[in-house]
Amino acid sequence: MVEKRTLDNALPKLIKDSIMEDILKGKLEAGDKLVESEYSQLFGTSRAPVREAFYLLTLEGIAKKIPRKGTVVRGFSREEMSDILKIRNFLEQLAIDKLTVNMREKCVQEMSKIISEMENNEQDVREYAKLNFEFHFQLIVASESEILRNIYSNLGYSLISLQTFSLMGKEKVVKKSLEEHKEFVKFLSSGEIEKAKLLLNSHNDAVFPRVEESLKE
Numbered sequence: 001m002v003e004k005r006t007l008d009n010a011l012p013k014l015i016k017d018s019i020m021e022d023i024l025k026g027k028l029e030a031g032d033k034l035v036e037s038e039y040s041q042l043f044g045t046s047r048a049p050v051r052e053a054f055y056l057l058t059l060e061g062i063a064k065k066i067p068r069k070g071t072v073v074r075g076f077s078r079e080e081m082s083d084i085l086k087i088r089n090f091l092e093q094l095a096i097d098k099l100t101v102n103m104r105e106k107c108v109q110e111m112s113k114i115i116s117e118m119e120n121n122e123q124d125v126r127e128y129a130k131l132n133f134e135f136h137f138q139l140i141v142a143s144e145s146e147i148l149r150n151i152y153s154n155l156g157y158s159l160i161s162l163q164t165f166s167l168m169g170k171e172k173v174v175k176k177s178l179e180e181h182k183e184f185v186k187f188l189s190s191g192e193i194e195k196a197k198l199l200l201n202s203h204n205d206a207v208f209p210r211v212e213e214s215l216k217e
Helices: 002-024 035-044 047-059 077-099 100-122 125-143 144-154 156-167 171-189 193-205 207-216
Strands: 063-066 069-073
Touching: 002 035, 002 156, 002 207, 035 047, 035 171, 047 069, 063 193, 069 125, 077 125, 077 144, 077 193, 100 125, 100 144, 100 171, 125 144, 125 156, 125 171, 156 171, 156 207, 171 193, 193 207
Parallel strands: none
Antiparallel strands: 063 069
């Protein structure tokens, strides 16, 4: 029974992840309608798992259901974008305070690996934004808090989208971002926690102004 339930849950998640990937790649944009029959045919399944996938997307704020129109990809207001980024910073700052020396060491190891990948993907903004999320997510993972992990994970799509948007066509900003990630790891590694928190705060605060700037272009 457990195995069957796992399999039943796996397909809606697979469909949901596929839709999220299309959104991040720009194949789907805010306002685009998600059609049950299309995904049912694409995945060779009934409409029930597709409806469940759409439901999961609405729970995470990625899509919304509109009466007489159906489920559409959701956009965000300026206030909502600002709130998402503030929540992100709050969770990361909270996570840092929970880290022991051993936790920090593990976190630094994982972050260093991701930085190597980021260096190889400076020209690919979408991939860089995904790696950026994974880098920051290591703080949450290292904190060993399931509550923080669940909340932060639900922000994943929104954070990657906002970061992608804020970095589009801004090569110098990407380079600065990468250098700040490296500096953050140095502070965390040497136990200079307050410096790490200050850098993280300024690093995170810089995202929303870039988003606003891009919206004006």
